[in-house]
Amino acid sequence: MIGENQNIEEWFLEQSSGVFPNSGDYVSKYKIIRDYMNAQIHSEIKSIVVQLIPEIYLNDHGEKHVKKVIEKASEIININESILSPYEVFFLLLAIQIHDAGHIINGRTGHEQNAREIIGKFGRETISSVEKHYVSSIAKTHSGKQDPIGNLPEGQVVSNQKVNLKLIASILRLADELADDATRASTFLLENEKISEKSTIYHAYSSCLDSCVALTGSHQIKMNLYLTESHLGRKYIAESDKEIFLLDEIYKRNIKTYLECLYCNRFLPEKYRYTTVNVDIHIETENSAITPNPISYRLMENGYPEMANKSIFEICSEDLTRSGENLDGRYYCDLLTKN
């Protein structure tokens, strides 16, 4: 939590060589990569993506965002409780540094994969092949729904030190999810309608998100959003060119945050699991007819677990459907009749 947990980067920079494999100077190694990323990559991402995809104007994916992710990772875990070794923090910090850097290769498409190419540029004196491989493996799990963290190998040992890839990846993923606040939006451009139509909703969402904080003790994520009347009164272009109200987009994103918590919880120790997302949406208005204000709700598991009203065929579609047909009683009955 802000003010309580030590920033993991600051903590890392205080470590002596003795705690790293072969007493290597991993602090210097990290600084070399971080400084290079700041100077050569982070600052260029936005302009490269605009060049590659003119209709997209990304919210911040640069140095500020990286700092924010480090800050959120520091909220999620208390580094002074020995949850990660200094060497594991080296992996975490590097994965945070490169997680969005792949945008510079080919824009948004496959940016998770392209991160590997960025880290590949550093020489062997800075980072070994094995370390590069694991850093890019961790970084690419920050998005995607094909169980990317679950598919990381378990029980890894690098240079005689244990490296818990799943734990590191889950911290990165959750931190990245929580790092999406107002500091990420291009507020001036937004207010002056200088952002492309297709990107406006992302900046609008970020600009409304005043705070998003991980509260370790109560296992909660607390989100505060501030909307104006103008936000309420218009629709925005969202994915697939559909029009959507910002409030509906917020609901969608809150659910995503909650699902990200549940997903990452699988790999986090019990103490650092986040089971509730508490949301307050404040509407800045003098109009007392606009109620409730704030809109407050809580996303949490409640009562007996449900599979979100999905049929078994939707949940296990790969196993229980063939050519779009459900493998239900009728299906087998027809099979029997036909054969």
Added chain:
Amino acid sequence: MNRNPFEIKTPEQNSADEIVSLFVDVFTDFFQVKETNHTFINGPRGSGKSMMFRYILPDCQRIVNKCNFNELNFFSIYIPIKKTNINVVDLERLESHANTILNEHLLVTYVLSISFDFIADTVSSELNPYTREIREFYENDFTPLLKSIGYLVDKLGEHTDGLGYFRHMAKVIAVMYRECSSYCKKLAISNDLFSYNGALVDFIDFLLPLFVKLERLPIFPEGKPFYLLFDDAGYLNREQTKILNTWVSYRTTKEVCIKISTQLDYSTYLTSTGKRIDSPHDYSEINIATKYTSSGEDYFKKIKMIVEKRLQIYLGAEINAEDFFPHDKEQEERIKDIYESILESKLDPEKKYAGTDAARRYCRSEFVKELKTKRSGMTYSYAGFDQLVAISSGVIRHFLAPAQEMYSLLQARNQNSTINSIPNGIQDEVITKYSEKFLTDEFDKIFLDSRDDELQLKRADKLKNLVDSLGQLFHAIFVSDRKERVVFSVALTDKPDHELQDVIDLGIKYGYLHKSTIGNKTGTGRNTLYILSRVLSPFYKLNPLSFAGYQFMSSDTLKVALTRPNDFINSYLRKLGKSDNEDEPTLFD
């Protein structure tokens, strides 16, 4: 002189034409092998796994389907694990350093270099009409993928043809393999843990995308998967096995389908991600020995077809398998007489089948007892096609290997004369020796394999005692006066402890035992059945034919056989003198 029709060559040594002409379609029994699923094909050595793989390779499939490579339903690539040196002792050192990623790199580069060479060998100069497309693949897919992991390769000259490109790609990948392999070797002899600085690749980001792009080349069937045929995957080390399982856990069958053959020695079904792969969810599974021991008739028909096909191809003769491997006529006549006399003595109008049942069950037992009593020096003959098939115990090689020897022996004795059948004396002589060799030679190999592993050596010792005890027990039952005398299996009434289970597993791995299940005595569940290989029938003087009963036994009782075989046998010999209703009776299958 005619070629020996039962000659055994490894599938790799046969041309595609030979394979197609010799192959007897077993895919009616093992349809999963050709299906677009990940599949495990388990079976003892010699049970025909490699032959199945050889038959589904593109050169054979092209002949079978009379089509071009790009019209096949899948394009298979043979990945022999036996010949690989990736399972080197040096890799043990990796346990303290990047075990998974270095092993995965070795496995991926091994598979890819073999694949590129395999394609070059199989498609050969037919690649050349597609040189332009192959060059584009090299420059736009292969090279950039390597560049993305920091590995730079040269542009090739304009004169390189399609075949040359494939040879070159195989070499590039082989170099990557060797770099890592020599690193592992250096690591093994060094006191320091130094870094690996070569490029590293894995399945998801390297092998799979390469195959996806490769499939777009017009030489390969459009929209159809590559089948990677891992032969003898039991030779992989545990970490590599977990990595292969991780590949199986990916749903990639539309692009890359993995077929894995094992000699029942696959070390784990865990993945490197900590999950487990399960059948049928992640893969389908075939157990050749179980299939053929539980369905003897199917197996008999398959062997008959194989024999008659080979006789036709090599000798140009239409001969029935039963005529080529005749019985000992005198023996069969005497057994028939005994059968008739039992039938007569047991005739019971109230029980319609009692006579035939008893006659069938006891005639061979009574015949062997008669031989013993007469002390004429005559022994039971194992000649005859049906006996030889039964003895081979569901493993095709156990039929072909002795048949090959019988034919060679006859050829040597009857120079220049046409061979239309194998005399029963030669059949019996060879199969008896084969049975003995199966026991002694195989055990010599096990002891040799285990010489550096004291625990395994002890296990092998116990297995020898177990096999010997069961063989002697089953012989004693065969020549007893019990109701059921043909017993080949032990049905365990409880779960064996680790010590016994490890010994049994070793027996299964080397083909001395097969595993099956049967309903328990109370009908409330199933017991595990361990069947002694019928290859041992001649050695222990057992009847390989007909239905077999099984001996119910507790694990504790069976465990005695591991260390005190004489106590085990003597305790049963005492019981055999008593009634059939002992505490651990035999039953029919």
